[in-house]
Amino acid sequence: MARKIRVLEVNVDDQGNGGVFSLIKSVIEKKPDDMQIDIAALEPFEKKENIKYLRSLGTRIFFVGYKGSKIKKQFYIYKHMCSLLKQERYDVVHIHSDVANKLLVSGLAAKRCGVPKILLHSHATGTDGNNREIKEKLHLICRKLLKIINGKYVACSYSASKWMFPGIPKTGVTLIKNGIDIEKFAFNENIRKKVRAELDIDNSDYLIGHVGRFMYQKNHEYVIKIFSDFCESWKKHGCEGDTKLLLVGAGELIANIKKIVKDKGLDDNVIFYGLSDRVNELLQGMDVFILPSFFEGLPIVGIEAQAAGLPVLLSDTITKEAALSENAVFLPIDDGSIYRWSEKLMYSKKYIRKNMSSLIEKKGYSIEATVGQLIDFYKNK
8 A cells, every 4th residue: 555645734723713724624535545634733733623623534643832922932843743743753744834934943853854845835915913014024034945955946926925935926826716615605594594693684784794803904994984984984874784793713812802892882882702613604694795905815704705705805915816806805904994885885885796616716815716726736746
């Protein structure tokens, strides 16, 4: 019996049910029998059921991070990665990250241990969390050193490629689109009715939706500013029904956003749903989707919202590659542009939902196409 191709996915975890986790889970679910895929997590998994599920598919999860200081953490990741790679002898190490230092540390460990194929995968176009200025400076230094790893460059978009590999020509970077399960997100009127009933949303109510972690990147404060302005506009126009905002996700800034909502007197209009593994259904219940992020590599949730047939309003800081249909509109995120978001929301009220499956598939964003491309990359390139 031939030896299985052994792949290690690095910096993958289920925190916030992020896009990278969703992507790699799909790859694991659809991998061929002659391939073993394991995970090296830099952060602990949040849900035991996710660990149990992945194990049932034959995937082992190794924690190679460190819970102490950030500086020591880099040394321990390198040490733990070397130990794991010497023991397991993987054919491919696929490292995912939004910043270069994470690619560099794990990539150097993989190079030292003689891994035949090292993939450096960029998933973002900016830094998030605390101490962003320091993180960005570290990123700018480390991305210059990535070439010493002699790995293959991968990105989810051209913007993400420029952020991580600025000196590498387009031909030197493989673009792997953030594919989705198209049929799972296709517009379904019955699911829409069920979700709106659960959320106590009347037919005449207008439900604006947002999905994302409560972190700097997602710009929730601006979401609330848009919604507050839109509520006033709704009243001035004498529209029937009420305005509602559905926020799906969790994160360190949620308490701050809840306070802002309360101070603006919008408690009865904003639904803090929390984390969810049924985003596909929640999208059906929405009337419009907004994503005024400060930056994105290529937002999977934006693709999912378009697949659900929603009009989608995106910040103009997001790569134009995220617009797969004429339903996607880009707007500035300065305070002087809030009224423009409000106007577009009012205009979107007239939109009639339709099935977008064939268009999304034609654009190459099916999960089958993405998984096929990755599997091919692991095997042949």
